[in-house]
Amino acid sequence: MKKLFFLTLTLLSLSAAAQKKPALVVGIVVDQMRYEYLYKYFDRYSDKGFKRLMREGINCTDNHYNYAPTVTAAGHASIYTGSVPAIHGIVENDWIDVASGKKVYCVDDSTVQTIGSKSKAGKMSPRNLFTSTLTDQLKMAQNYKSKTIAISLKDRGSIIPGGHTADASYWYDSADGYWITSSFYMKELPTWVQKFNLEGRPQKYLNQGWNTLYPISTYTRSADDNSAYEGKLGNEKTPTFPHALKGDNMLEVFRKTPYGNNLVKEFALKAIEEEKLGKNGTTDFLAISFSSTDYIGHAFGPQSIEIEDTYLRLDQDMAEILSYLDAKIGKNQYLVFLTADHAVADNHDYMISKRLPAGSFDTGKAISEAKSALKKEFGDVDLIVGVENNQIYLNHANLDKFQISKNAVGNILEKSFKKQPGFAEFINMREVALSPIPAIYREILTNGYNQARSGDFMYLLRPQWVSGYKTGASHSTVYAYDTHVPLLFFGWNLKPREISQRTNISDISSTIANWLKISEPTGSIGKVIQ
Known part of the structure; x- marks a missing residue:
């Protein structure tokens, strides 16, 4: 009888554990965040933001993207599908449709309308995504009784994480500085979103200007402020602090300030409150993507004081989010993961100034010379329909029409590209x-x-050779500086641990699906992180 009694208690205990799930899952993507940023600014962070995530959660220190090119749309898709572009179909931010030869934006959808603005910025949806997402699977597992809300300055940073079944995906429209969505999700904005929009928060932030959070002399981990390798904001004459944030189209320039992250945080916390996330008797999901880190990184580069200041401010945002979740949802009642959609290369001229190998690849010159070589060989035939992310898309209709071999074209292109530096x-x-x-x-x-969305050929550049960026920085290569990103799990009774074995970005959704006892997304190839 004793054995039967203890067996019954054990089974009941296991059953209770299996049924207990977090009230809210919060997925946080920091756009263009290098793994090293966790440590580069570590002693400047507070104890309640990034440090808390690292010390009290699981830190996967060798987490990488396992595909290329590494760009925002593909990154968010791979995080939330547990898959790769070969399967989920989001190969880049833009691609050439192989069948039609037309350029396609990752979340374009001409069949829907903007909700919340008169602009066309809301004609978007997740219809180009071939697979389900973690958020979709969570919805299905709970018979669509839970809520999923996704938020980002970028449309693609919100739409893709929300999946096909989101209650709402919101993104920023610089036409008025409003949060908008599309008719794919709803017919009109909720009252609380309309009220939030009318508060004019972006304009108020812009009026403050942007100065460093701490005395500029303390930013010793970054390069000089007045640098030839950095871009400018608005009508500035130099890329230096303080940034006045004056000029034309400043609601668009707003994205390139840390205030963009502040706005996302404020809107996310308001969404938790108004949508009663974590209070619906199910496991709800909030997907947050901080995009200003990417805009600022592109403008100023990873060695800039602007980037350091942005992460010090983002650390404060993280601390506020965690404190809010503690108070409103309850400690150990929510699960957070934090990662990035890609990392970033350094500015090539900065690298050269430090005697490191790097360079600028002249794409325009390379393509022009390649087309001339093709014309010399095959005559005045249009054989290239587009170039995206170092991938060359051929005109297959003309290949067939003039009976030109793809391999013959490839041989000519290869000979031409071999002549180019980098x-x-x-x-x-x-x-x-x-x-x-x-x-x-x-x-x-x-x-x-x-096959349906990628180019026919790719020209791979040497490490730290980039195209199109004289100031600031870029990404989207196969190299570790673009693929190595943070991965932190926190909350919901997780025990602190550092995992140094290699993990892939596709492992995130598989791991969380395993913890939540739901099916992984339909195209998942990830492994459960042990």
């Missing part, structure tokens, strides 16, 4: 496995290739 390898995307590059890069490129 060139590393020319790759036939259908035959990546045959490319004479390290196996890890073959896997990365294979995972990033989707």
Whole structure:
């Protein structure tokens, strides 16, 4: 009888544990966040923001993207689908539709209308995403009784995480400085969103200007403030503090300030309150993407005081979010994960100034010379329909019409590109496995290739060679400086731990699905992080 009694107690205990789930899951994506930012500014962070996440949660220190190119849309899709572009279909922010030859934006949808503004910025939806998301699976598992809200300055940073079943995905429209959505989700904005919009918060932030949070002399982890490698905001004459934030189209420039992150945080906390997230008797989901880090990183580069100041301010935002969740949802009643959609390269001229190998690839010159070589060989035939993220899309209709071999075109292109400084390898995307590059890069490129949406060929550049950025910085390569990003899990009775084994971005959704005892997304290839 004793054995039966203890067996019954054990089974009851296991059953209770299986049924207990967090009231709210909060997914946080920090756009363009390098892994090293957790440590570079560590002793400047408070104890209640990034440090708390690291010390009280699970820190996966060798977390990487396992595909290329690394861009915002593909990153968010891979985080939330547990998959890669080869399967979920979001190969880039923009791509050329192979069948029609037309350029496509990742979340474009001409069948829907803007809700909350008179602009066209709301004609968006997740319809280009081929698979379900973690947020979709959570909805289905709870018979659609839970709520999913997604928020980001960028449309793609909100729409893709929200998935196909979100109650609402909101993004920022610089036409008026409003939060908007599309008719894919609703017919009109909730009253609380309308009231929030009328408060004019972006304008109030812009009127403050942007100065450093602390005395500028304390920003010793960053390069000089007046740097030739940095861009300018508004009508500035120098890229230096304080930034007056004056000039034309400042509601768009607003994105390039840390106040964009403040606005996202404020709107997210308001959403928790107004939508009663975590109070619905189910596991709700709030997806937050902080995009200003990306805009500022592109404008000023990762060695700038602007980036350091942005992360010190974001640390305060994180602390406020965690304190709010403690008070409103309850400690250990919510689960947070934090990661990034990609990292970033350094400015090539900055690297050169420090005697490090780097360079600027002249894409326009390379493509022009390649087209001339094709014309010389095949005559006046339009054989290239577009170039996106170092991928060349061929005009297949003309290949067929004039009976020109794709391989013949590839050979001409390869010979032309080999002449360009910074060139590393020319790759036939259908035959990546045959490319004479390290196996890890073959896997990365294979995972990033989707037959319906990727280019025919890719020209791989040498490390730290970038195209199109004289000031600031860029990303989207196969190299570790673009693929290594943070991954932190926090809350819901997780025990502090540091995991140094390699994890992939596709493991996030698989792990959380496993913890929540729900099905992983339909295209998932991730492994559960043990």
